[in-house]
Amino acid sequence: MSDQRSEFAEFYRRAKNECLTAVLVSVGDRDTAQELVAEVFSRAWASWRTVSRHPAPKAWVIRTALNANVSRWRRRRREVPLSEVALVADLALPDTADSSVEPQIMAALLRLPARQREVVALRLFLDLDTERTAEVLRIAPGTVQAHLGRAIAALRHDLVPTSRQKGLAS
Amino acid sequence: MNDDELLAKIREQRATIPMAVPVEKIIRRGRIVRARRRVPVVAMLAAAAVAAIVLQPSGHPAGIGIQLAAWTVVKQTDGTVDVSIRELPNPNGLQRALRDDGVPASIIFEDSSNAQPNPCQSYGHPELLQKVITLTAPEHPKQNAIAMTIQPAALPSATGIQIITSQANVGVHLVAASRACTG
Numbered sequence: 001m002s003d004q005r006s007e008f009a010e011f012y013r014r015a016k017n018e019c020l021t022a023v024l025v026s027v028g029d030r031d032t033a034q035e036l037v038a039e040v041f042s043r044a045w046a047s048w049r050t051v052s053r054h055p056a057p058k059a060w061v062i063r064t065a066l067n068a069n070v071s072r073w074r075r076r077r078r079e080v081p082l083s084e085v086a087l088v089a090d091l092a093l094p095d096t097a098d099s100s101v102e103p104q105i106m107a108a109l110l111r112l113p114a115r116q117r118e119v120v121a122l123r124l125f126l127d128l129d130t131e132r133t134a135e136v137l138r139i140a141p142g143t144v145q146a147h148l149g150r151a152i153a154a155l156r157h158d159l160v161p162t163s164r165q166k167g168l169a170s
Numbered sequence: 171m172n173d174d175e176l177l178a179k180i181r182e183q184r185a186t187i188p189m190a191v192p193v194e195k196i197i198r199r200g201r202i203v204r205a206r207r208r209v210p211v212v213a214m215l216a217a218a219a220v221a222a223i224v225l226q227p228s229g230h231p232a233g234i235g236i237q238l239a240a241w242t243v244v245k246q247t248d249g250t251v252d253v254s255i256r257e258l259p260n261p262n263g264l265q266r267a268l269r270d271d272g273v274p275a276s277i278i279f280e281d282s283s284n285a286q287p288n289p290c291q292s293y294g295h296p297e298l299l300q301k302v303i304t305l306t307a308p309e310h311p312k313q314n315a316i317a318m319t320i321q322p323a324a325l326p327s328a329t330g331i332q333i334i335t336s337q338a339n340v341g342v343h344l345v346a347a348s349r350a351c352t353g
Contacts, residue, residue: 009193016189024187038191038199045200105183124177125184152173155180160171 008048012041015058022121023065028110036065058126059136066118108158115139116151123148202305205316243267251320255335264333265353272322274330274352276345290351293329293344302331303342318342 016037024033040061044051054060109117115137122133123144134141171179241264244252251271255264261277268275276290301324305317320331326344330352334341345351 005197008197012193012196016191017187018184020187020189021184030187034189034191037189038196041196042199042203045197046203048200102183105180109180120180124181152176156173156176159179160176 004048004052007052008045011044011052011057015061016041018125019058019061019065022062022125023069025106025109025121025125026062026066026114026118027069028117032069033065036068037061039068040065056128056132056136059122059128059132062122062126063136105159108155111158112151112154116147116154119144119147120151120155198305202316243271245271249321249323251322252317253320254317255333256316261335268320269353273320274325274347276330276332276351276353278332278334288332290330290332290345290348293326293346295326295344298326299342299344302344 019041020033020037023037024030027033027036043064044057044061051057051060109120112120118137119133122128122136123130128136130141130144134144137144240260241253241255243264246252249272251268251273253264253268261279265275265277268277278288302321304319304321325331328347329344330347332343332345332351334343
């Protein structure tokens with residue numbers, strides 16, 4: 001058991017920040033992302049024997065977090081009063097406002113459609129290849145490439161000043 | 171900036187937000203998740219055996235009885251109240267027991283067939299909840315209980331707690347005390 005615990009602790013140490021950033025980019029809200037990631041890592045520990053054998057455990061975390069976000073949204077849409085759950089409040093987080101994604105980049109990422117954000121999170125933040133990303137998102141590899149291409153084009157448009165914009169700025 | 175530089179810049183952003191929750195808390199919460207998962211199984215087993223077993227909510231330790239209690243409420247000498255929930259065939263009974271022990275409480279057992287408006291208003295401030303409630307490891311983990319210790323003295327003025335359970339989840343939050351909500 002202590003071996004499993006050490007193994008999980010190491011996985012958590014290595015994966016937690018990347019997963020948080022990836023989920024944040026996908027869901028667009030920091031508090032929600034932190035809640036989701038904490039919940040999903042807890043689930044990972046609860047099923048560690050299975051999750052540890054997964055070919056891409058970080059991808060499992062992201063996929064489960066995105067599913068949990070959909071479930072959460074559906075719950076809230078039905079106005080079932082299950083908010084402010086203690087199991088989440090128990091994990092009060094220290095202030096980490098001094099570290100964050102660059103606002104300009106975050107704003108550009110959040111302007112992307114949800115699916116493109118998910119593809120960016122998996123391909124660029126978790127370094128999953130196209131096939132694995134397609135598996136996680138349950139879409140075709142070609143669709144992943146198309147979403148990534150569109151996302152990069154949009155990000156380039158938002159983040160790379162064109163010569164005309166440069167001229168206006170000077 | 172070409173595409174490679176753009177992608178590199180975006181990649182630099184990963185892991186710039188530290189996930190500050192210690193692994194110990196994740197593991198503790200994972201144990202709760204595991205216990206939560208077993209609750210439906212326990213409920214089904216209990217339903218199958220209902221003719222032979224009477225679930226006995228108990229207001230005192232002697233009544234824990236321990237194997238078959240659906241829930242227990244035990245007031246300690248220091249004023250804290252230990253609560254253990256395995257299932258909720260009688261949410262009103264648990265609600266009454268908590269109120270009798272000085273905890274303004276609202277208990278809802280929620281399933282798709284009994285959806286009702288929530289009589290309570292959230293107090294917010296979820297960060298205060300951990301001063302009032304400590305989730306604890308069940309004394310008998312194999313019985314699949316959710317266990318917590320409540321400190322009524324730590325409740326903010328004019329507040330109470332609400333426990334909402336379903337087959338898959340247990341939620342606890344602070345609510346504004348009112349006649350309709352906490353009695």
